[in-house]
Amino acid sequence: MTGTPILTAAQMREAEQAVFASGIPEYELMERAGVAAAEIIWRAGAKRDALVLCGPGNNGGDGFVIARQLRSRGVPVRVAALGESRTESARKARAAWNGPVEPFDQAGPATQIIDALFGTGLSRGLDAVVAERLCDLTGRAAFSYAVDLPSGVDTDSGALLSAVPDFGICIALGALKPAHVLHPAAGLYRRLVCADIGIATSDTIHHLSPPHLVRPLASDHKYSRGLVAVVGGEMAGAGRLAAHAAARSGAGMVRHLTSLDGAAALDAVITRQARGVDEVKAYLADRRLAAVVVGPGLGRGGDARDRLAAVLPCGHPLVLDADALTLLGGAGAEGIPHGSILTPHEGEFAALFGDLQGSKINRAVGAAQRVSAVVVLKGADSVIAAPDGRVAVATGASPWLSTAGTGDVLAGLAAGRLAVTGDPFRAACEAVWLHGEAARRAGAAFVAGDLIAQLPAAIGSRL
Numbered sequence: 534m535t536g537t538p539i540l541t542a543a544q545m546r547e548a549e550q551a552v553f554a555s556g557i558p559e560y561e562l563m564e565r566a567g568v569a570a571a572e573i574i575w576r577a578g579a580k581r582d583a584l585v586l587c588g589p590g591n592n593g594g595d596g597f598v599i600a601r602q603l604r605s606r607g608v609p610v611r612v613a614a615l616g617e618s619r620t621e622s623a624r625k626a627r628a629a630w631n632g633p634v635e636p637f638d639q640a641g642p643a644t645q646i647i648d649a650l651f652g653t654g655l656s657r658g659l660d661a662v663v664a665e666r667l668c669d670l671t672g673r674a675a676f677s678y679a680v681d682l683p684s685g686v687d688t689d690s691g692a693l694l695s696a697v698p699d700f701g702i703c704i705a706l707g708a709l710k711p712a713h714v715l716h717p718a719a720g721l722y723r724r725l726v727c728a729d730i731g732i733a734t735s736d737t738i739h740h741l742s743p744p745h746l747v748r749p750l751a752s753d754h755k756y757s758r759g760l761v762a763v764v765g766g767e768m769a770g771a772g773r774l775a776a777h778a779a780a781r782s783g784a785g786m787v788r789h790l791t792s793l794d795g796a797a798a799l800d801a802v803i804t805r806q807a808r809g810v811d812e813v814k815a816y817l818a819d820r821r822l823a824a825v826v827v828g829p830g831l832g833r834g835g836d837a838r839d840r841l842a843a844v845l846p847c848g849h850p851l852v853l854d855a856d857a858l859t860l861l862g863g864a865g866a867e868g869i870p871h872g873s874i875l876t877p878h879e880g881e882f883a884a885l886f887g888d889l890q891g892s893k894i895n896r897a898v899g900a901a902q903r904v905s906a907v908v909v910l911k912g913a914d915s916v917i918a919a920p921d922g923r924v925a926v927a928t929g930a931s932p933w934l935s936t937a938g939t940g941d942v943l944a945g946l947a948a949g950r951l952a953v954t955g956d957p958f959r960a961a962c963e964a965v966w967l968h969g970e971a972a973r974r975a976g977a978a979f980v981a982g983d984l985i986a987q988l989p990a991a992i993g994s995r996l
């Protein structure tokens with residue numbers, strides 16, 4: 534499940550050091566970055582007049598290289614700098630620009646604005662007047678580009694440290710950074726392009742990429758393709774959504790246990806009323822079960838706690854969501870079996886792991902390591918973290934997903950993929966991607982059931 538690597542500011546510096554150690558000087562990297570960014574800007578804006586805003590560090594140095602490259606292609610370019618250049622490479626790039634440099638606070642507007650004020654070295658928000666001017670110039674430009682990162686965003690968390698405008702294109706240099714995929718920063722540009730500057734990148738954090746799925750074999754049968762159980766309770770609808778999603782996930786068979794009578798709605802799902810905890814236990818004794826999902830439709834009253842307590846030690850691979858997470862939040866995370874998949878939204882996450890600090894990625898990894906399970910911390914930027922440190926971040930999810938029941942669909946889908954693959958991290962990645970793809974196909978104003986209807990097409994697109 535590897536996509537484009539994502540590096541924190543510290544990991545980026547490490548990668549950069551490795552390049553220096555191989556004999557390539559810092560200025561060479563700056564030239565590569567500037568050349569690559571200028572190419573992207575040229576393709577988008579051609580010869581329209583441009584203003585490059587250069588900061589004091591190496592991000593500003595990239596800006597001077599970009600200005601020189603664009604000028605050599607005949608673009609009318611102006612440069613405005615925020616004070617002196619403070620690094621050796623930035624000074625070298627500035628000297629090579631060999632053109633006028635306007636003071637930042639006096640620069641007038643341009644058709645194209647290139648923000649090279651601050652990148653990964655930003656340590657605090659921009660001064661208010663600087664931020665305001667950046668917003669004003671960017672807002673008035675027809676074409677706008679953020680070099681590496683929009684100035685004012687925190688590289689590792691995606692938080693906005695000062696006012697930041699919306700950009701047309703963000704040009705990530707060398708690798709993606711967490712701010713390119715985590716909100717609110719990830720919502721600040723229409724297009725993200727990663728420019729290769731020859732940096733070898735580590736492979737622990739990735740942008741979620743489309744999965745490679747496999748078809749059933751001629752020798753397969755319903756049990757070999759994976760038997761899923763949904764242990765619900767008093768809220769039949771949510772459990773049904775999870776069960777129907779599991780049934781359209783590629784798994785071979787789905788059973789739905791409720792505490793209610795007459796909860797069936799899809800003929801392919803075998804629905805049973807399990808009145809007491811002993812009936813749940815008897816059901817879970819089936820050795821053929823390949824995944825069990827508990828939480829959607831479980832409820833929190835009645836015998837919900839006992840049902841959950843029956844599921845936790847059952848020995849089958851688990852997906853824990855919704856009410857199961859809320860109940861565990863009160864009771865502590867200790868009982869969670871290693872290797873499970875947890876799919877909390879921020880509220881459920883806070884109840885279980887509220888003490889964890891840092892970026893959304895750090896918190897998801899911390900939780901995964903604490904419970905030795907795969908954690909899918911959901912939202913517009915869903916973070917999938919494994920206990921061994923692997924992380925995938927999904928971006929671009931349809932905001933129409935913010936409707937009731939879509940989380941239940943994800944839980945059922947994750948259980949289905951877990952039953953098919955037997956690999957919790959892979960299953961979670963596949964489920965999040967398929968969920969996003971089904972939402973894209975469902976278009977506008979869909980409800981959770983519409984999402985389920987799109988799952989076969991989403992799966993079909995990845996075979």
Ligand SMILES: NC(=O)C1=CN([C@@H]2O[C@H](COP(=O)(O)OP(=O)(O)OC[C@H]3O[C@@H](n4cnc5c(N)ncnc54)[C@H](O)[C@@H]3O)[C@@H](O)[C@H]2O)[C@@H](O)CC1
Binds near residue numbers: 588
């Ligand atoms: N890491 C790499 O491999 C490469 C990095 N490059 C560029 O270098 C950038 C990082 O450069 P730097 O580390 O020099 O950092 P930046 O250029 O992002 O800014 C750091 C400078 O700004 C000052 N500063 C930080 N926050 C400030 C604020 N709010 N107000 C005023 N001053 C502030 C710092 O004291 C420092 O002087 C990257 O984003 C990228 O654009 C590229 O040149 C090529 C390769």
Ligand SMILES: Nc1ncnc2c1ncn2[C@@H]1O[C@H](COP(=O)(O)OP(=O)(O)O)[C@@H](O)[C@H]1O
Binds near residue numbers: 878911932934943
């Ligand atoms: N604004 C949004 N943009 C993209 N995806 C979203 C947004 N809000 C929620 N989602 C996704 O929708 C699903 C909602 O899950 P959840 O909050 O558990 O809902 P429910 O409990 O109603 O099923 C998650 O997969 C989440 O990632």
Ligand SMILES: [K+]
Binds near residue numbers: 679680681
């Ligand atoms: K920038």
